[in-house]
Amino acid sequence: MLRMFLNGKIRDIRITGTNLEYEGSITLDEEYLERAGILHNEEVHVLNVDTGTRLITYAIKGERNSGIVELNGPAARLGMKGDRVMVLTYAMLSDEEISSHEPKIVCVNP
Numbered sequence: 001m002l003r004m005f006l007n008g009k010i011r012d013i014r015i016t017g018t019n020l021e022y023e024g025s026i027t028l029d030e031e032y033l034e035r036a037g038i039l040h041n042e043e044v045h046v047l048n049v050d051t052g053t054r055l056i057t058y059a060i061k062g063e064r065n066s067g068i069v070e071l072n073g074p075a076a077r078l079g080m081k082g083d084r085v086m087v088l089t090y091a092m093l094s095d096e097e098i099s100s101h102e103p104k105i106v107c108v109n110p
Contacts, residue, residue: 006103007091008036013108015083017070024073025057028087030064035106038089046075049084059087 010032026046028038038044040061047054057075062068071079079085093101 002092002094003098004090005093005098005101006088007101008038008089008103009105010036010038010087011105011107012110013069013085013087015069015071015079015081015085016067017081018076018079019070019072020076022072022076024075025060026075026087027060027062027068027070027072029066029068030061032069032087032106032108033059033061035104036087036089037104038087042089045088045090046071046078047086047088048079049086051079051083053078 010028013032026044038059041058043056044059045054045056055075055078062070069085
């Protein structure tokens, strides 16, 4: 049996912009993605701390060390510049993998 566990988390980040005229996704600083083990085009869950909204989309690699956190397409309606968000990924683990699994948690602006 496989179970779903947290795999990567980027916390303490703020939306830097929105772009409604895009097909959809969230653009994130490449450095954030690497540190959290999140791949380009990987499914992510975005939790808006300020509004309580949650969405599922995919990550797009933004310019390294730019600090970019941009909601694109329909997701742009679920947050505003300055909102605090968290970005999470999950992994399916077997019973054997569970005991050794450690999620990568990145605190950007604690």
